[in-house]
Amino acid sequence: MPTLNARHLNNVWRRHMVTLPVGSPATSDSFVSLDQVRHTDFYGEILEPWDIGHGAFFVIDDTPKFHVLLNICRSTTRGPFTSTELEASQELLPHLRRAMQLRLLLERSREQEKLALEALDQLAAGVLILDSQARVLFANMVAQEIAAARDVLVLTDRTVRCRQREQSDVLRRLVGSAIAGGPGGSLLLSAPSRRLPVSAFVTPLVGTLAMSLAAQGPQGAAAVFLSDPERQAVTLTEHLQALYKLSPTEARVAWLIVRSQSISDAAKSLGLAPETVRTHLKHIYAKTGVNRQSALAYLLGAAAVARVPQAPSPVRVMVLS
Numbered sequence: 001m002p003t004l005n006a007r008h009l010n011n012v013w014r015r016h017m018v019t020l021p022v023g024s025p026a027t028s029d030s031f032v033s034l035d036q037v038r039h040t041d042f043y044g045e046i047l048e049p050w051d052i053g054h055g056a057f058f059v060i061d062d063t064p065k066f067h068v069l070l071n072i073c074r075s076t077t078r079g080p081f082t083s084t085e086l087e088a089s090q091e092l093l094p095h096l097r098r099a100m101q102l103r104l105l106l107e108r109s110r111e112q113e114k115l116a117l118e119a120l121d122q123l124a125a126g127v128l129i130l131d132s133q134a135r136v137l138f139a140n141m142v143a144q145e146i147a148a149a150r151d152v153l154v155l156t157d158r159t160v161r162c163r164q165r166e167q168s169d170v171l172r173r174l175v176g177s178a179i180a181g182g183p184g185g186s187l188l189l190s191a192p193s194r195r196l197p198v199s200a201f202v203t204p205l206v207g208t209l210a211m212s213l214a215a216q217g218p219q220g221a222a223a224v225f226l227s228d229p230e231r232q233a234v235t236l237t238e239h240l241q242a243l244y245k246l247s248p249t250e251a252r253v254a255w256l257i258v259r260s261q262s263i264s265d266a267a268k269s270l271g272l273a274p275e276t277v278r279t280h281l282k283h284i285y286a287k288t289g290v291n292r293q294s295a296l297a298y299l300l301g302a303a304a305v306a307r308v309p310q311a312p313s314p315v316r317v318m319v320l321s
Contacts, residue, residue, distance in 0.1 A: 004046055011042040017057045017069050022097075025089055028055035029080040047073075056081040058089065060096050068100050124235045124305060126198075126226030128160060129205065132179045134172050135159055137221060146226055152189035152198050153226075160224075162189055171200065171224070178204040179220035189226075196229040236300055244287045253280040254288075258297045 004011075016031040028037070034053050037043045047053065053076030060068040074081075117138060120127045126143035130136060136158050139147070147155040154161050162168040170187050178184035184204055190197040205221045237251035246254065249270070256266040263281070267274045285291045288299055 008042045008046055011046070012037060012040055013042075013055055013057070013071070014069075017059070017071065018067065020057060020059045022059045022062050023090075023093055025056060025058045025086045025093075027081045027086065028057065034076065051075045051077075054078065054080045056086060056089070058093060058096075060093065061100050063104075066100075066104070070096065124232060126224075126228065128224040128226070129221050130160065130175050130224060132176055132220055133159075134161070134175055142228075142231070143224075143226055146198060146228055146231070151191040151193050163191060164189075171202070174202040175222045175224070178202050178222035184222065194230070198229075199227045201225045201227075240300070244284075246284060246287060250280050250284050250287075253277055254284050254296060254300065257281065257293060258300050 012032055013028055016026070016028075020026055028034075037047065050073075052073045054074055056072045058070040058072075060070055062068070072081075117140075120138070121140045123140060124142065126146050127138070127140040128136060128143050129138040136155060139155060139160075143153075144155070147153045147160070150163070152163055152167075154163060160171075162171055167187060167189055174185045174187065181204070184202040186199060186201045188197040189200055202222055202224050205223050233255050237248065237255055240246045240251040240254055241248060249272075252270060253266055256269055257263070263274050263277050266272075267277045270277070272280075284296070288296065290296050290299060
């Protein structure tokens with residue numbers, strides 16, 4: 001096959017095969033005799049080593065993206081294919097055509113599934129898709145990063161558990177309830193090392209993607225959305241710089257003010273004078289087009305949906321196989 005692909009794709013047989021209409025079989029001998037083929041490199045390097053002398057050609061399907069050909073070969077001792085043999089093939093061709101069409105549909109479905117998972121991987125929130133046993137069917141990049149810290153969640157052996165046992169029990173109950181048709185629910189994942197807990201919201205999943213992911217195990221799936229305020233702050237400030245041309249300090253001031261910190265508290269957190277923070281806040285309002293803290297909070301909430309776009313990299317997803 002490597003030799004065929006490298007040197008003989010445009011061989012004397014194929015040049016005739018591609019001219020055939022769909023569903024009209026033909027034999028190699030009807031285009032070119034075996035004696036003529038024997039004088040080609042195609043025969044010496046491809047056909048002769050496998051004792052191939054005759055072929056029957058079929059065009060299974062012809063679409064803008066694919067030209068599907070079938071070539072049945074046999075030895076020189078068997079002789080050319082007969083018209084009776086070609087006629088018998090007509091019963092098989094419609095089934096082959098439908099099989100190819102089904103394959104294309106399945107490939108398109110897999111491509112759509114891949115795109116959906118890639119989209120989840122770009123969210124600023126962590127996303128876990130779990131089955132009824134809390135097995136991980138999918139974990140997006142942020143969920144893997146949260147778990148990598150190992151302070152509130154742990155992903156091991158394709159299962160997820162909370163660092164605190166009582167939180168794991170609650171998570172399992174919420175996932176089981178969501179898969180059984182319940183509404184799901186929410187919980188806070190805290191740790192002594194954290195200033196702010198990670199919030200987890202569990203919701204049932206239905207549809208083709210959920211069924212596809214859960215096909216290898218117990219039926220049903222639930223999504224767990226993870227919001228990490230400490231991680232969100234980094235993503236959000238990057239978005240504010242990109243969207244509104246805020247400076248790094250301005251973006252940090254905006255985040256602290258929206259978190260209901262006073263100007264004096266924000267100044268203390270940043271090590272700045274209160275008047276400097278007020279000046280930054282004026283610049284923030286001018287650049288964002290708002291003049292109230294509540295309106296600024298709405299802008300920040302909308303800006304934190306996705307991760308900051310970066311250079312393309314291989315998709316890193318955890319999918320149960």
